[in-house]
Amino acid sequence: VQLVESGGGLVQAGGSLRLSCAASGRTSSSYAMGWFRQAPGKEREFVAAISWGGGTTRYADSVQGRFTISRDNAKNTGYLQMNSLKPEDTAVYYCAARRYPSTSAVLTDFPFWGQGTQVTVSS
Numbered sequence: 407v408q409l410v411e412s413g414g415g416l417v418q419a420g421g422s423l424r425l426s427c428a429a430s431g432r433t434s435s436s437y438a439m440g441w442f443r444q445a446p447g448k449e450r451e452f453v454a455a456i457s458w459g460g461g462t463t464r465y466a467d468s469v470q471g472r473f474t475i476s477r478d479n480a481k482n483t484g485y486l487q488m489n490s491l492k493p494e495d496t497a498v499y500y501c502a503a504r505r506y507p508s509t510s511a512v513l514t515d516f517p518f519w520g521q522g523t524q525v526t527v528s529s
């Protein structure tokens with residue numbers, strides 16, 4: 407599975423962005439998707455994940471209630487809607503996929519990664 411993120415950019419605190427993750431390749435099999443982020447000087451961390459069918463989602467405590475993960479399997483695309491953005495949300499955001507239908511918050515459970523998209527939130 408190949409993944410390509412888009413939708414990053416510069417936004418003021420309190421603003422919103424919507425990230426997209428387009429999947430290609432062997433997308434006929436069920437795969438869960440996740441979003442992770444990495445800020446400068448920090449380790450990559452879990453943000454959100456969604457099951458193959460979309461019925462199960464999970465979020466990091468830091469984004470719960472502000473971010474929403476979703477997917478459109480007909481378009482092989484996942485999304486991360488980010489509202490009420492804070493300067494501490496500034497990071498490179500990565501889309502990831504795993505060949506299991508169930509979600510995971512563990513980075514090493516995801517063998518497929520996109521190249522990342524920069525999100526910068528100004529104060």
